[in-house]
Amino acid sequence: MASSKPRIIIVGGGLAGLAGAIKIAESGLDVDLFSMVPVKRSHSVCAQGGINACNKVARQQGYSEWMHFDETVYGGDFLNHQPPVYDMANMAPKIIDLLDRMGVPFNRTSEGERDLRLFGGSLFKRTHFAGATTGQQLMYALDEQARRWEVQGKVTKYEFWEFLWPVVDEQGACRGIIAQDMRTMQIRAFRGDAVIMATGGNGLIFGKSTNSVICTGGAAARCYQAGAWLGNPEFIQVHPTAIPGEDKCRLMSESARGEGGRVWVPRKKGDTRPPGQIPEAERWYFLEEKYPKYGNLVPRDIATREIFFACRDGLGIGGGRMVYLDCTHLPDATKHKLAGIFEIYEKFTGDDPCHVAMKIFPAVHYTMGGLYTSFEPKPDFKGMVPGHPKNMMTNVPGLYAFGEVNYQYHGGNRLGANALLSCIFDGLFCGPSAVQYVQDQKSPAADLPESLYQKFAQQEETKARKLIESNGTFNPYTLHRQLGDVMTDYCTVVREENGLRTAAEHVDRLRDQFRALKLSDTGMWTNQSLSFTRALGDMLVYAQAILAGASLRKESRGAHYRSDFTERNDAQFLKTTVAKYDKAKDRPVIEFEAVPTPLIQPRARTYGKVDA
Amino acid sequence: MTAPANTKNIRFKIKRQDGPGKASYWQTFDVPYKPNLNVISCLQYIAEHPVTVAGEKSTPVVWDCNCLEEVCGACTMVINGKVRQSCSALLDELLKETPGGMVTLEPMTKFPVVRDLWVDRSRMFNALKTIQAWVPIDGTHDLGEGPKESAENQDVRYSLSRCMTCGCCLEACPQFLLGNQFIGAQAISQARYFNLHGTGKVLADQRLDAMMGPGGITDCGNAQNCVKVCPKEIPLTESIAAIGRQATVHAVKRFFNGPPRK
Numbered sequence: 001m002a003s004s005k006p007r008i009i010i011v012g013g014g015l016a017g018l019a020g021a022i023k024i025a026e027s028g029l030d031v032d033l034f035s036m037v038p039v040k041r042s043h044s045v046c047a048q049g050g051i052n053a054c055n056k057v058a059r060q061q062g063y064s065e066w067m068h069f070d071e072t073v074y075g076g077d078f079l080n081h082q083p084p085v086y087d088m089a090n091m092a093p094k095i096i097d098l099l100d101r102m103g104v105p106f107n108r109t110s111e112g113e114r115d116l117r118l119f120g121g122s123l124f125k126r127t128h129f130a131g132a133t134t135g136q137q138l139m140y141a142l143d144e145q146a147r148r149w150e151v152q153g154k155v156t157k158y159e160f161w162e163f164l165w166p167v168v169d170e171q172g173a174c175r176g177i178i179a180q181d182m183r184t185m186q187i188r189a190f191r192g193d194a195v196i197m198a199t200g201g202n203g204l205i206f207g208k209s210t211n212s213v214i215c216t217g218g219a220a221a222r223c224y225q226a227g228a229w230l231g232n233p234e235f236i237q238v239h240p241t242a243i244p245g246e247d248k249c250r251l252m253s254e255s256a257r258g259e260g261g262r263v264w265v266p267r268k269k270g271d272t273r274p275p276g277q278i279p280e281a282e283r284w285y286f287l288e289e290k291y292p293k294y295g296n297l298v299p300r301d302i303a304t305r306e307i308f309f310a311c312r313d314g315l316g317i318g319g320g321r322m323v324y325l326d327c328t329h330l331p332d333a334t335k336h337k338l339a340g341i342f343e344i345y346e347k348f349t350g351d352d353p354c355h356v357a358m359k360i361f362p363a364v365h366y367t368m369g370g371l372y373t374s375f376e377p378k379p380d381f382k383g384m385v386p387g388h389p390k391n392m393m394t395n396v397p398g399l400y401a402f403g404e405v406n407y408q409y410h411g412g413n414r415l416g417a418n419a420l421l422s423c424i425f426d427g428l429f430c431g432p433s434a435v436q437y438v439q440d441q442k443s444p445a446a447d448l449p450e451s452l453y454q455k456f457a458q459q460e461e462t463k464a465r466k467l468i469e470s471n472g473t474f475n476p477y478t479l480h481r482q483l484g485d486v487m488t489d490y491c492t493v494v495r496e497e498n499g500l501r502t503a504a505e506h507v508d509r510l511r512d513q514f515r516a517l518k519l520s521d522t523g524m525w526t527n528q529s530l531s532f533t534r535a536l537g538d539m540l541v542y543a544q545a546i547l548a549g550a551s552l553r554k555e556s557r558g559a560h561y562r563s564d565f566t567e568r569n570d571a572q573f574l575k576t577t578v579a580k581y582d583k584a585k586d587r588p589v590i591e592f593e594a595v596p597t598p599l600i601q602p603r604a605r606t607y608g609k610v611d612a
Numbered sequence: 613m614t615a616p617a618n619t620k621n622i623r624f625k626i627k628r629q630d631g632p633g634k635a636s637y638w639q640t641f642d643v644p645y646k647p648n649l650n651v652i653s654c655l656q657y658i659a660e661h662p663v664t665v666a667g668e669k670s671t672p673v674v675w676d677c678n679c680l681e682e683v684c685g686a687c688t689m690v691i692n693g694k695v696r697q698s699c700s701a702l703l704d705e706l707l708k709e710t711p712g713g714m715v716t717l718e719p720m721t722k723f724p725v726v727r728d729l730w731v732d733r734s735r736m737f738n739a740l741k742t743i744q745a746w747v748p749i750d751g752t753h754d755l756g757e758g759p760k761e762s763a764e765n766q767d768v769r770y771s772l773s774r775c776m777t778c779g780c781c782l783e784a785c786p787q788f789l790l791g792n793q794f795i796g797a798q799a800i801s802q803a804r805y806f807n808l809h810g811t812g813k814v815l816a817d818q819r820l821d822a823m824m825g826p827g828g829i830t831d832c833g834n835a836q837n838c839v840k841v842c843p844k845e846i847p848l849t850e851s852i853a854a855i856g857r858q859a860t861v862h863a864v865k866r867f868f869n870g871p872p873r874k
C-alpha cells in the first residue's frame with residue numbers, strides 16, 4: 001500500500017475541503033479526500049444567504065477591503081486574529097471572480113453584473129448571492145472542479161468513510177489517519193504527509209440546531225483528545241431567525257432581512273390577533289427602534305439577545321417563544337430572490353411567507369471556536385506570509401484545520417456571509433501552506449513502519465468493539481437528547497456561573513452513563529448506531545471544553561453573554577481561550593493567550609444603540 | 613419524546629434488508645403522534661425505540677440523510693408508494709393520503725440497496741463524469757471575472773443548478789432500470805446546464821457525443837414521469853428537448869466534419 005509519492009489527506013468535502021483539494025491537486029500533489037457523505041451532500045449546501053466581498057460597485061459607493069476587514073473584527077468583538085482576516089478580506093473579490101469563472105449562477109443585475117444584497121453588520125451592499133441557495137451553488141461549482149481532478153486521478157475520494165483518529169508519530173507529527181468504511185465497517189490506516197481537517201461545526205452538541213446531522217464536532221474532538229488544542233470553544237453562534245422543528249431548527253436566512261424583512265412583536269402582550277390584522281402602530285419593531293443605524297441587520301449575537309429578551313419579557317407572539325419576521329410587504333421581484341428559503345418555510349410550516357409573517361426563534365447555528373491554529377504574520381501584520389507552512393496548522397505538526405472547524409477569522413461572533421468566504425479562503429490560501437510543509441519533510445509517510453499505523457488501527461478496533469459489546473442500560477439516543485437539552489438551556493444565549501456549573505455536572509453524569517450504555521444494533525454491516533454513539537462520546541468531551549471555557553471567561557463578548565459579567569473586559573479577556581486535553585485527568589485544561597491587535601484597536605461595540 | 617398514555621400512534625410499515633443481496637422483509641413500528649412531525653423525526657424515534665408493534669426488539673432502521681431541509685438530496689425513499697425526500701415528508705400531509713394512518717417506507721428500487729432504506733447512488737455521480745459536468749477553467753489563478761451573463765440566462769441556469777442528485781427522477785423513469793445503461797434525466801439536464809455557460813460550452817461537443825452514445829438521450833421514451841417528481845421543479849422535459857435539439861444539430865455537424873477527435 002505504501003507509495004512513495006507524497007500525498008495529502010483532507011478530511012471533509014464541504015467548501016473548505018473541496019477548495020483545498022482543488023488547490024493542492026493543481027499544485028501537483030495527490031489528495032485523498034474523506035467524507036461521511038458524498039462530498040456533494042456536505043453541510044455547506046445548507047448555506048443560503050450569500051458570500052461577502054468588496055466588488056467594484058461597492059467600492060464606488062465607499063466600501064473597501066479595509067472596511068470589510070474592520071467590520072469582521074468589530075463584528076467579532078476584537079477576538080479575531082487580524083492578519084488572517086486582513087488577507088481574507090483582500091482575497092475575497094478574487095474568490096468571487098474565481099467562483100464566477102467556475103460557473104456559479106450568481107444573481108445578475110439588468111446589465112449582467114453580479115448583484116449584491118445587504119447583510120448583517122454592514123451598512124454596504126457587499127454580499128454576492130445565488131438566489132437563496134448560495135451555499136449549494138458554491139458547493140456544486142467546487143464539487144465539479146474536484147470531480148474533474150478525480151477523473152484525472154489527482155483526487156481520490158473516500159466517501160462514506162468516517163475519520164476516527166489522527167496517526168501521530170513518536171516526534172509528535174501527524175502522519176496519516178485511521179478511518180472506517182461506514183458500509184462494510186472496515187477500519188484501516190491511511191498514510192498522509194499532511195492531514196487537513198475540514199470537518200465543519202459542532203451544532204449537534206446542542207441537540208437541535210440549524211446544522212446537518214453529521215455536524216457533531218466528533219472529528220475535532222478526536223483530534224483534541226489526540227493532543228490538538230481547541231481555540232475559543234465557548235464561542236457558539238445562535239442565529240436569530242430559525243423555525244423550531246422536531247428534528248432540527250430550519251434557518252430563515254439573514255438575507256430575508258437583508259432584502260428588507262422586518263422583525264417585530266405585537267406591542268400588546270399576548271395579542272392573539274393574526275399578524276396581518278395588527279395595525280402598524282401596534283407593532284414593535286424593536287431592532288429598528290433600538291438600533292436605528294443598522295436596524296434589522298445588527299450582528300447576530302445582538303439580534304438574538306434582543307429577540308430572546310423580548311420573549312423573556314412576555315412580548316413573544318401570544319406570550320410564547322416566537323417573534324415575527326415579516327416579508328409580506330416586499331415587492332414581488334425581491335420575493336423571487338428569496339424563493340429558496342420561502343419554499344423551506346412553506347414546506348415545513350404550511351404558511352406562505354409572501355402572505356403571512358413568519359414566526360421565528362433563535363437556534364444554534366455556527367461554531368466560531370474550533371481547532372486551534374497559528375500562522376506566520378508578515379512583518380507589518382498586514383496578512384500572513386503566503387505559503388508559509390505554519391498557516392492554519394494546529395499545534396500538532398502536519399495537522400491543519402480549514403473551514404468552520406478552524407477557530408480563526410470570526411472571533412467572538414461571525415458576520416453573516418463571512419463563513420463561506422473563510423472556508424474557501426482557507427482552502428485556496430492555506431492549501432499551498434500544507435503543500436510547502438510536505439515538501440519540507442525529509443521522511444515521507446510512505447517510508448514509516450507499518451507498526452505505527454497498526455497500533456492506531458488496533459486502538460480504534462478496540463474502541464469500536466467495546467462500544468458494540470457494552471452491556472449497560474443507557475440508550476445513546478436518549479443521552480444525546482439530554483446533552484442537547486442541558487447545553488441549550490445553560491450554554492447558549494445567556495450564561496451564568498450557576499447554570500454552567502449545573503450543566504457541567506450534568507455532562508459529567510452523562511459521561512458516566514455513556515460508559516454503561518447499550519447499542520441496539522451490534523451488527524458489523526452499515527451500523528449507524530455505532531457511528532452515532534462514538535460521536536456522542538466525543539461530543540460529551542467537546543461539551544466539557546465548551547463549558548469550561550464559558551465558565552472561566554468571566555466577561556461578555558460577542559456571542560458569549562454572561563448575565564453575571566455583562567461587560568467586555570479587555571484587560572483580562574482580550575485573549576484566546578486555549579483548551580488542552582489532559583489525558584491523565586480526562587479533562588480540559590484552559591489557558592488564555594493574548595490576542596495582539598496590531599492593525600485595529602478595540603473600541604466600544606454598540607452598533608449605534610440609542611440608549612447606549 | 614415519550615408518549616402520554618392516550619395519544620394516538622402512527623403506524624410505520626418499513627421494508628428492511630440487512631445487506632446487499634439479502635432478502636427483504638417488512639417490519640411495523642408505532643410512533644406517537646405529535647403535530648409537525650416529518651418522516652425523519654419518526655425514524656429518529658424508532659432508532660431510539662427499536663421495538664416492533666409485535667413487541668420484538670429490532671435494530672434502528674438504516675437510512676441516509678444529512679441536511680434535513682431538502683437541499684442535500686440524501687434522504688430520498690419511497691414513501692406511501694411515491695418517491696420523495698423523507699426530511700420534507702410531513703406526517704400531517706401523509707396522513708391525509710392514507711386515512712388508515714399507516715405510512716409505508718421502502719428503499720428506491722432503481723439503485724442497489726446497501727441496507728434498509730439506504731441505496732447506492734454512485735451511478736448518478738458517475739454519470740456526471742461521463743458528461744464532463746464542469747466548467748473547464750484554466751486554473752485557480754486570478755484571471756478576473758467570468759463571462760458576463762444576462763439575468764434571464766442566470767435564471768435558467770439557476771433553475772437547473774439546483775439539482776441535488778436525489779434520484780427521484782430516475783426512480784420514476786420507466787427507462788431507467790437497475791442494471792441498464794440509460795443515463796437519465798438528471799444527467800441530461802446537467803449537460804444542458806453546462807452547455808449554457810460561456811466557458812462550459814467549450815465541452816458541448818463531447819457532452820453531446822456522450823448523449824448520443826449507448827444509454828444516451830435516445831433511450832428516453834418521453835414518458836415525462838421525471839419532471840412530475842422532481843422536488844426542485846427542475847424543467848427536465850425542457851432539458852431533454854433542448855439536448856435533443858442540440859444533439860440533432862451536433863449529429864449533422866459530425867456527419868460533415870467527421871468523427872470526434874480525442
Ligand SMILES: Cc1cc2nc3c(=O)[nH]c(=O)nc-3n(C[C@H](O)[C@H](O)[C@H](O)COP(=O)(O)OP(=O)(O)OC[C@H]3O[C@@H](n4cnc5c(N)ncnc54)[C@H](O)[C@@H]3O)c2cc1C
Pocket residue numbers: 011012013014015016017034035036037039042043044045046047048049050051134135161162163164198199200201210211212214215218219251253365366402403404405416417418419420421423
Ligand atoms: C442553514 C445554514 C445556512 C448558512 N448560510 C450561510 C451563508 O449564507 N453564508 C455564509 O457565509 N455561511 C453560511 N452558513 C455557514 C456555512 O454554511 C458553514 O460554516 C460552512 O458551510 C462550513 O463549511 P466546511 O467546509 O467547513 O464544512 P461542512 O460543509 O460542514 O463539511 C464538513 C465535511 O466534513 C466531513 N466530515 C465531518 N466529520 C467527519 C468525519 N468524522 N469523518 C469524515 N468526514 C467527516 C463531512 O462529511 C463534510 O464533507 C450557514 C450555515 C447553516 C447551518
Ligand code: SF4
Pocket residue numbers: 784785786787788796797831832833834835836837838839852
Ligand atoms: S421523459 Fe420519461 S423516459 Fe425520459 S427521462 Fe423522463 S421519465 Fe425517463
Ligand code: SF4
Pocket residue numbers: 774775776777778779780781782797798801841842843844845846848
Ligand atoms: S433532476 Fe430533480 S429529481 Fe432528478 S436528481 Fe435532480 S433534483 Fe432530483
Ligand code: FES
Pocket residue numbers: 676677678679680681682683684685686687688697698699700
Ligand atoms: S436530508 Fe437532505 S434532502 Fe433530506
